[in-house]
Amino acid sequence: MKRAKTEELKTFFESLSDKYDLRVPVKLHDGTRVLGSLSEGEFAIEGGKIPQKPTSVFFPQFDEMFVVTDGDVAMAKPPAKPIMVVGMTAEDLDCLEFIDKFFAENFRDNIYYNKRDGSVVVGVSGRCGKDGEFMKIAGGKCDIELISDGECFIVHPYTDKGEGLVEKLQADECGCGGVHMEALRKESDALPKEDEETVDKASELIRQGKVTDEFWDEIATRCIACTSCNLACPTCTCFEVYDRERDGKMVRQRIWDSCQLDGFMREASGHNPSGKQLQRTRRRIHHKLAADVERWGHRTCMLCGRCDEVCPTEIGIKSVCREIVKRFS
Ligand code: SF4
Ligand code: SF4
Structure with missing residues (x-):
């Protein structure tokens, strides 16, 4: 080589x-x-x-x-x-x-x-x-x-x-x-594997239903919906679609969306399945560590660390997982 x-x-x-x-x-x-x-x-x-x-x-x-x-x-x-x-x-x-x-x-x-x-x-x-x-x-x-x-x-x-x-x-x-x-x-x-073990343990606790809504509410009060976690995450794939006029033509664009925003799941009727910050914060973590495990057979947080680095209120996925393991193991 x-x-x-x-x-x-x-x-x-x-x-x-x-x-x-x-x-x-x-x-x-x-x-x-x-x-x-x-x-x-x-x-x-x-x-x-x-x-x-x-x-x-x-x-x-x-x-x-x-x-x-x-x-x-x-x-x-x-x-x-x-x-x-x-x-x-x-x-x-x-x-x-x-x-x-x-x-x-x-x-x-x-x-x-x-x-x-x-x-x-x-x-x-x-x-x-x-x-x-x-x-x-x-x-x-x-x-x-x-x-x-x-x-x-x-x-x-x-x-x-x-x-x-x-x-x-x-x-x-x-x-x-x-x-x-x-x-x-x-x-x-020989690199340390603590993050991997912690996130896998938290994923297991979430899937076993051991993490309470009171916990998610407490974490959610710290989210200021800045969306930085989603914007930095390499496995976040949600987008919304806009039609714009350009030089007399209609251009359809897709633009990243964020599950931390109030309007993320709001329906045309006004009903909003994730209308509370508790639901949105729970979803952000649950999606990657529980729902995706069922859908894909593995978690979809790959531990890159970006959400922890950008979150201004220290509720990136690794921080939240450490807290989950501490409280619910
Ligand atoms: S640590 Fe996981 S959830 Fe956070 S940005 Fe990286 S892949 Fe996404
Ligand atoms: S980076 Fe932190 S404060 Fe900003 S939306 Fe994500 S969880 Fe909320």
């Missing part, structure tokens, strides 16, 4: 920007790390997960569905160039795997798959987290994984597409006979 320095990776991605719509981690002038093009900021592959919802690359906040002109409907077309997204963590890749499944279940969502088909996904892991923290190795679920050993990145392709691209990377072969990778895998396997 090849072992590349950060600068070599930057040159490699730059060389692919003609062929791909490149979204790499870049640092903006205010220090924020986002997924963008190399012309938008300094290449910033190190530093941990990107704060923004990484699945927004394929499921953006605003997305055009179709345009109607004089009664003729033109569906949204695939992007001019396939998307290449770089910098997804192991947890982000779990989230992407889920929303791939979500948008293909029963009805294949072409608006999503227009962007996802033909795309290239590059994961990042190892000793390149925030402040050098070790990030779990995904071991798949992407075309290429960049695994940092603290100095360089071991470049691990997992698909034919990934292999074809890595052949073009100008970097030395690692030459260690797999010793480096073995050591990094062991380090990854």
Whole structure:
């Protein structure tokens, strides 16, 4: 396997920007790390997960569905160039795997798959987290994984597409006979699993009906309905639909929705099945840890940590799960 320095990776991605719509981690002038093009900021592959919802690359906040002109409907077309997204963590890749499944279940969502088909996904892991923290190795679920050993990145392709691209990377072969990778895998396997255990235990308690409405009411009084948790969550897939007029044409767009808003489930009759904050807060957690377990066979919180980081009142999913386990075990 090849072992590349950060600068070599930057040159490699730059060389692919003609062929791909490149979204790499870049640092903006205010220090924020986002997924963008190399012309938008300094290449910033190190530093941990990107704060923004990484699945927004394929499921953006605003997305055009179709345009109607004089009664003729033109569906949204695939992007001019396939998307290449770089910098997804192991947890982000779990989230992407889920929303791939979500948008293909029963009805294949072409608006999503227009962007996802033909795309290239590059994961990042190892000793390149925030402040050098070790990030779990995904071991798949992407075309290429960049695994940092603290100095360089071991470049691990997992698909034919990934292999074809890595052949073009100008970097030395690692030459260690797999010793480096073995050591990094062991380090990854030894990462603490407390969050996983806590969230799984909370999921079990919720499904057993042990978590009371009084608890949800108490948590709900702290929610200010800012919607940040939904906007940051890579597995939140709810959207609403708007029709707008543009240059004499009707444009239908979909826009992310939030289950924390009063109007989320309000019906045309005025009836609102989630009219109280208690119901909305309970739903946010129950959906990912109980309803989805029944529907998909697994929870749909992949422990990325974003909702805990953005919630101004500290009721992200991990915080709430810790409280559930403490009170109801
Ligand atoms: S930690 Fe929060 S933001 Fe991340 S997947 Fe779970 S619910 Fe979504
Ligand atoms: S981020 Fe926190 S306060 Fe904001 S809507 Fe979500 S739970 Fe409520």
